[in-house]
Amino acid sequence: MKKISLFSDGSSLGNPGAGGYCAILRFGDVEKIVSGGMADATNNQMELLAVIKGLEALREPCEVTIISDSSYVVKGINEWLGGWVKKGFAKVKNPELWQAYLQASKGHKVKGVWVRGHDGHTENEMCDKIAKEEAMKIKEKG
Numbered sequence: 001m002k003k004i005s006l007f008s009d010g011s012s013l014g015n016p017g018a019g020g021y022c023a024i025l026r027f028g029d030v031e032k033i034v035s036g037g038m039a040d041a042t043n044n045q046m047e048l049l050a051v052i053k054g055l056e057a058l059r060e061p062c063e064v065t066i067i068s069d070s071s072y073v074v075k076g077i078n079e080w081l082g083g084w085v086k087k088g089f090a091k092v093k094n095p096e097l098w099q100a101y102l103q104a105s106k107g108h109k110v111k112g113v114w115v116r117g118h119d120g121h122t123e124n125e126m127c128d129k130i131a132k133e134e135a136m137k138i139k140e141k142g
Contacts, residue, residue, distance in 0.1 A: 001109065002027055004062045006054045009069060009117075009127035010046025011135045018142060019046040020134025022127040023054030032057060037134035039142060046131065047073045048097045055104035063109045069117030069124055077101075077112040 007024040019041030025032045034053045037046075047070035055064065068074055076084075081098065089095035115121045117128070 002060070002062045004058065004064045005067060005123075006051065006064050007067045007123035007127050008047065008050035008054055008073070009124060009131045010043055010048070010050050011128065011131040012041055012043040012046055013132075013135045013139050016040055016042045018135045018139035019043075019049075020131040020136070020138065021046045021050035021053065022130035022134065023050045023057070024123050024127055025054055025057060026123075027062075033130065035130050035134050037131075037138040039138055044070070044072050045094055045097060046135075048076070048094060048101060050127070050131065051077075052097065052100050052104045055101075055108065055110075058108065061107040061109075064105075064111075066110060066112045067115055067121075067123065068112060069115050069121075069128075071114055074112035074114040077110060 005026040010021045012019040018039060020037035022035040034057050051066055051073055084092045115124055117124060
């Protein structure tokens, strides 16, 4: 199984408001950037969508380390998701996105790693910049 690093970040201007996301996939020296946005989104939704879109870009089962400054995403993946599935996502925010995450992560071995945001982490800073740019594009269209 290939070992992939998936750096991700999301942004929401208004929370909810114009949202953007970015994922940087890295395998060895090869990088791919996946980004986009939507008109009405929360920060947490964009954080999670970055991971989903990053996973969807993979073409074969991989061992994926997700590096995110979102404790919501990292704890959701590493700690909470099993219980949420057992309870049918009752009282869980963004259940449709978590179900999309489950689909996108099928076949992959995934673990989340939290990094402090705005702390000089090169890939996290790049994801943050691109996610904000995507959110601004949506806001300007609005």
